Amino acid sequence: MPEFATLASPYSMPAALHGDVDLTDPEEQTQTRALNQFLAGVELKAFKIAQAALRHEDDALDAVQDAMLQLARAYAKRPPEEWKPLFYRILENRIRDMQRRRTVRGRVMAWLPLRGEDDDEDSDPVAQAPSLEPQPVRRLELDEAVGALEKALERLPPRQRQAFLLRTLEGLDVAETAQSMGCSEGSVKTHYFRAVQALRAQLGELYL
């Protein structure tokens, strides 16, 4: 049956699963595939950036999901080369909204009596069990380095952390980082320089 042989797999065209997209439109298919590929390429790094800012896994997932949704809804028709700065701009706005909401919630909760953590996943013994894989020396070194860097990143001011992660982890250039952060290229250079100085002061020149 040659007709079926031309159909793409559900994973390459996820929107087709919901039956709301005209699959006969090749332009739409190409765009959906390109957007899927782009989001698949940035989602893990975006999650780490959101997690570093929010320090909460579920909030970070929500922020990334919202950014994906907004990009797919509002900016899918824009040229693909614009997607990355747009996506990180949306993500940053979402992170700020969540931080603002959290601050307000924190002020309200400060007046209420303390209560236990509701999140059962944190106490899941299976999730928290140590891996049984043998840990080579290199892995231990990396473990320490990852932990130290994550702690040092937590101590950075938000704009410095954002500039550092977008430049170092995501690999954006100064112009793209400025677009993502909504500031001038000069500000990006300043934030990034200060971030590197602060991290170097905390971690040392050769911490790896």
Place this chain on the structure above:
Amino acid sequence: MSRGGESLTEFERNARVVLEESVRRIDARTRSRLNQARHAALAAGGRRRAWWSSFTLMPAAGAIAAALLVAVVLWHREPAGTQPLALDGQHPAVEDMELLTDNDSIDLIEGWDGSFYEWAAAQSDAGAESNS
């Protein structure tokens, strides 16, 4: 190693290695949730685009509707001072349509005695000639 043509310091290179390692360590559960979120976002974006694309066809649909409306108005409108096409120049075409659709009229036509009418016409012609 460089980033867009810029040379990186050793510290920056190390930091990148460590950050990439932290990304690699993201657990399967989180990866799965991100994957689901991506599929949901793409599906929602597709729905939005499909909804929006229906609006992009609105001008064409409106033009077709307007053309149909004009055609219907012109079809039903009888211009003042003119009669619709008729075979004898006196009876409107609508009356011919009634004759064709009326069963009694068809019966009358079927029972038409041609010879009688020919005789009557000849008589009237003869009478006119004799009067002149």
